[in-house]
Amino acid sequence: MKTVTDNQINGEFGESMVRTRVLSMGQVFEQNGRLETGIDGMIHLRDPKTGMALGKMIGVQVKTTTAGTYSGETEHGFDYLLKSDDLAFWRTTNVPVIIVLLRRADESFFWKSVDAGVAGEERRLRFDKKQDLFDRSAVDRIAQLSIDRSTHGAHLPPLQSGEEAHLNxxxxxxxxxxxxxxxxxxxxxxxxxxxxxxxxxxxxxxxxxxxxxxxxxxxxxxxxxxxxxxxxxxxxxxxxxxxxxxxxxxxxxxxxxxxxxxxxxxxxxxxxxxxxxxxxxxxxxxxxxxxxxxxxxxxxxxxxxxxxxxxxxxxxxxxxxxxxxxxxxxxxxxxxxxxxxxxxxxxxxxxxxxxxxxxxxxxxxxxxxxxxxxxxxxxxxxxxxxxxxxxxxxxxxxxxxxxxxxxxxxxxxxxxxxxxxxxxxxxxxxxxxxxxxxxxxxx
Structure with missing residues (x-):
């Protein structure tokens, strides 16, 4: 008998919600489909004002839970432990990779670069519930990951709308x-x-x-x-x-x-x-x-x-x-x-x-x-x-x-x-x- 597990449905549901969230952020999300091996999809960066594609991509791995709490969760943050095999694979890719955590019970989205591990514990990601929200305010921080800082003159234009600036x-x-x-x-x-x-x-x-x-x-x-x-x-x-x-x-x-x-x-x-x-x-x-x-x-x-x-x-x-x-x-x-x-x-x-x-x-x-x-x-x-x-x-x-x-x-x-x-x-x-x-x- 062929079956579709709850985990499969939950995963598909999570990827769909992340895709919708990315679109609401003015960016493009392309799912990798059944043959994905550790990266569920790609964010293709674009300038939301001009619509111009920037030729920059961010790999996304989605982790979906229905309810419950994360490790050490408080009102301010929590920890998440990556798998060693996953981290080793992501480090071989030629694009930066982020992990997006979705909890369906409260529809909360959080994100982090997979390279942002705690000092001395590279597998442990520490999330801040205010700073690491996966929403429109995160677009520029995510986009900065695509810059090769070893290349002189590397630049990515800001993708957010205007802000107030104070002259000194x-x-x-x-x-x-x-x-x-x-x-x-x-x-x-x-x-x-x-x-x-x-x-x-x-x-x-x-x-x-x-x-x-x-x-x-x-x-x-x-x-x-x-x-x-x-x-x-x-x-x-x-x-x-x-x-x-x-x-x-x-x-x-x-x-x-x-x-x-x-x-x-x-x-x-x-x-x-x-x-x-x-x-x-x-x-x-x-x-x-x-x-x-x-x-x-x-x-x-x-x-x-x-x-x-x-x-x-x-x-x-x-x-x-x-x-x-x-x-x-x-x-x-x-x-x-x-x-x-x-x-x-x-x-x-x-x-x-x-x-x-x-x-x-x-x-x-x-x-x-x-x-x-x-x-x-x-x-x-x-x-x-x-x-x-x-x-x-x-x-x-x-x-x-x-x-x-x-x-x-x-x-x-x-x-x-x-x-x-x-x-x-x-x-x-x-x-x-x-x-x-x-x-x-x-x-």
């Missing part, structure tokens, strides 16, 4: 007037020495070729000792800011940088080696957090974090400080500052770490786009708060904000025609996993 810029709104004066000192070096004699360390001014520039009236502060009082004149900022003279532009950029640095003190310091501004530790060996308004919600970041030595818990391994590198630039008659998030590493919160560059390189290799975007949003919030007419300091100490400060305004986001998958932003480095495994206290 803030608009700089300087005071309406700038103070210009002559000085008996030709450059800042000699003038600074004179100011230090008066125990003053406010250097929010520029002195080049005997010409002094500042957004604050030097006659009202310690800078009076380095200028000719009778020569002080308040002029419109645009005279310097919009000048075609290259020397004026250089001087104005330096004035913006120095003014910003002063108004961020004392909580933000300047790292000369990296030319970056960073959160200072409140005390040696002590961390710090900063609350800010993110794109939509309130957020909080550990902006100074102390890492203890893994072997000697009484000794500090390193202290990581959030930082950023600014760059001021004029665009179409307006001034902007680009914000490039980075980090500073110290021994105890004050002294530069002896392996600072190595630690920074390791951290950068593991940075993802969403983390960088979050850091940019934090710094943008901090800059905008620093320029308000009356505002508390960064960590809640109240006080009037004096004249001559810079104000900062957000730059509107733009709508991109295509979205860029998160996986494409990630730095592909063969040592990234090893670094993360060996240095959990640092990264």
């Amino acid at each position: 810029l803030v608009e700089v709104l300087p005071p309406s007037e700038i103070f210009v004066a002559t000085s008996p000192f030709r450059d800042a070096r000699a003038a600074i020495a004179e100011m230090l004699r008066h125990d003053d360390r406010d250097f929010d001014w520029v002195l080049r070729g005997g010409r002094f520039l500042s957004f604050r009236d030097p006659r009202t502060n310690a800078a009076a000792c380095i200028v000719d009082d009778e020569s002080v004149e308040a002029v419109e900022t645009s005279i310097i800011a919009d000048s075609d003279d290259r020397d004026d532009e250089i001087a104005f950029i330096e004035l913006l940088r120095r003014t910003m640095g002063r108004q961020l003190e004392p909580d933000i310091g300047f790292d000369k080696d990296g030319r970056s501004y960073y959160f200072r530790a409140p005390e040696r060996r002590k961390g710090r957090s900063y609350a800010y308004t993110a794109t939509r919600n309130q957020a909080k970041a550990d902006v100074v974090k102390v890492y203890m030595d893994k072997k000697d818990k009484t000794r500090i391994s390193s202290v990581r400080h959030h930082a950023f590198v600014p760059r001021f630039l004029p665009i179409d008659g307006r001034w902007f500052a680009s914000i490039s998030p980075t980090f500073v590493f110290t021994e105890d919160g004050s002294r530069t770490h002896r392996f600072s560059s190595t630690l920074l390189t390791g951290k950068k290799k593991l940075e993802r786009n969403d983390a960088i975007r979050g850091q940019f949003v934090m710094w943008r919030h901090l800059l905008m708060e620093s320029g308000k007419p009356t505002a508390p300091s960064l960590f809640g100490m109240g006080g009037e904000i004096e004249p001559g400060r810079l104000r900062f305004a957000p730059v509107r986001s733009i709508e991109m025609e295509r979205s860029v998958p998160e996986e494409s932003w990630k730095v592909q480095d063969p040592n990234a996993d090893r670094l993360k495994a060996n240095e959990p206290g640092l990264f």
Whole structure:
């Protein structure tokens, strides 16, 4: 007697549902039929906007269950163990292969590359129920598997529709007037020495070729000792800011940088080696957090974090400080500052770490786009708060904000025609996993 088993029906049902799901994702699924040997079908990639076939394929193995739970299943994820023979076969193919798990009881679809095994257990796949859903949001991640990364210039266009993109810029709104004066000192070096004699360390001014520039009236502060009082004149900022003279532009950029640095003190310091501004530790060996308004919600970041030595818990391994590198630039008659998030590493919160560059390189290799975007949003919030007419300091100490400060305004986001998958932003480095495994206290 010829029979058709429940397993056969279940398998056929699963492949049909996966085919329907792939079509709903704007892609093409071709079943391999009765002669399949470990790959149930192929996803043929296409551009959903133009319909153009991309000549890229992904092998698909479908595993269907009617009900029940997966191994170690929780509300967040579960494990799935591949068969050794299957994995060995898939690794001989000339196309990337994914496994799609379908549970008919709740019609849940999850996917994973068969090469994404847990470190040390290549057969074990660990699924995240949010990140590994097999739906339209997964198209770009799946498509990235088809790229031969050993080929220079290999590229696959994003297949998702557009997304909102944030420029790493803030608009700089300087005071309406700038103070210009002559000085008996030709450059800042000699003038600074004179100011230090008066125990003053406010250097929010520029002195080049005997010409002094500042957004604050030097006659009202310690800078009076380095200028000719009778020569002080308040002029419109645009005279310097919009000048075609290259020397004026250089001087104005330096004035913006120095003014910003002063108004961020004392909580933000300047790292000369990296030319970056960073959160200072409140005390040696002590961390710090900063609350800010993110794109939509309130957020909080550990902006100074102390890492203890893994072997000697009484000794500090390193202290990581959030930082950023600014760059001021004029665009179409307006001034902007680009914000490039980075980090500073110290021994105890004050002294530069002896392996600072190595630690920074390791951290950068593991940075993802969403983390960088979050850091940019934090710094943008901090800059905008620093320029308000009356505002508390960064960590809640109240006080009037004096004249001559810079104000900062957000730059509107733009709508991109295509979205860029998160996986494409990630730095592909063969040592990234090893670094993360060996240095959990640092990264």
